[in-house]
Amino acid sequence: MKIQKRSTALAAILLTATFAFAGCGSDSDDGGSASDGGSGGGGGDLSITMLPKNLGNAYFDTSTDGAEKAATEIGAEFEEVGPDTASPDAQVSYINTVAQQGKSALILSANDPDALCDAIDEARSADVKVVTFDADTNPDCRDLFINQATAEGIAAKQLELISDQIGGKGEIAILSASANATNQNAWIDMMESELADNPDYADIELVDTVYGDDEDQKSFDQTEALLQNHPDLKGIISPTTVGIAAAARYLSDSSSKGKVALTGLGTPNQMREYVEDGTVTSFALWNPGDLGYLATFAAAALVDGDITGAEGDSFDAGDLGTFEVGADGVVLLGEPFTFDADNIGDFDF
Known part of the structure; x- marks a missing residue:
């Protein structure tokens, strides 16, 4: 499994050298884990890119750790990319790159519900499955939304x-x-x-x-x-x-x-x-680690054809169990998570 982080400074390079990177994107010399931008073992035909609102945010670091865990269990190639600041314009270049590189799926926390739709449409037309989490887009723009709580x-x-x-x-x-x-x-x-x-x-x-x-x-x-x-x-x-x-x-x-x-x-x-x-x-x-974990399993289910995103579809999400797609392509993680003295030390966001 490939784990990699890219930030705003690399966006221009990625856009001008997309096809050069597409053939060797999994051969980075980085080492370590998703949290430090390195790579893990494994690999496979399923390639997932995670795009949070911004990098360097402890909340999203936690959701990415959960996504990485799921990707390891699935055997998927995984990378996290993102801007240093949370703005929709800063996310567009990464969405374009995902489409051009022919990734299997994009997991996105949107900085705007509508401003990213054109770029997302381009990605979906290139057969990229798009799953939003934490912050949704217009439902017409994506395949699924992983909602943290009602x-x-x-x-x-x-x-x-x-x-x-x-x-x-x-x-x-x-x-x-x-x-x-x-x-x-x-x-x-x-x-x-x-x-x-x-x-x-x-x-x-x-x-x-x-x-x-x-x-x-x-x-x-x-x-x-x-x-x-x-x-x-x-x-x-x-x-x-x-x-x-x-x-x-x-x-x-x-x-x-x-x-x-x-x-x-x-x-x-x-x-x-x-x-x-x-x-x-x-x-x-809510537990952002579980949110990222669920989003990754949902993306894999879409890519594998186990679900289409239609209401009533169901899929397995590893340790979290089975989930069903609701109206408007929404998958609910569950009730809010309770933090207390027994578990608060396990979290860093």
Whole structure:
């Protein structure tokens, strides 16, 4: 199996020397693993290129590690390429190169839902199967989208976590991003409905929703205000990575540490110290390693003809089990992943 990374500095060379590289792309002298840009053993007729939003991003390094693991199990040639900065224009040259080199499949986290479609269409016309993950394109542009979690699943997980942490009763508040954030508002609406309709949450009262505008200091200040305005507050849900980290920082140095629960959506690297010092019991996101692993098996299934991307198709995804294609070519990884003291040390993003 070939593992290789390419960045923006190589894009022009790749475009002008495509056919020269096409015949020898698997003969690089690089050594090591996907995480350091080297190559592993193995090989085969299946060749997969992974194109994240940008390189040097710990989140995408983790998804690439998962993709590399899957490629090893499948026996596929695998490479990661990408720009240094996350922009759609920076991704186009890599998509063009994949098409010109006749790769079997492209796994892409799109920097724009529409701007990449022309380049993707060219790749698909060259028989490249295109699987998006993490961030989708227009559904007409690709074969499959590997979705990390549904809005319903994200909302349900956050309520489940806060309920567990406050013993199923008490006052809670929400620290959101901006008041017009579409995804945040969708999750909040679903949480409000669930609190009203689910008897399991009959003793939990949502007393306030505030907005930190995804600004660290404002989110910090809003946390302080919540505690001052609601002295009986038992828990805070912050469905934004900026907000949960700022709230944890405030709680960690306050008399409310250990008394007011905090959960929401965060990343292991920003939340590790607060889990380890007892400020936060658990929080959620999704496992980007599993996301990359699933995307690679989906790409292989498309190339092998096991699936076409039609609704109802199913395929095997190794350690993750069997998955089914839903409407609009969407494959759902599953419910958000819970991070706590037992597993947070296993992740680096």
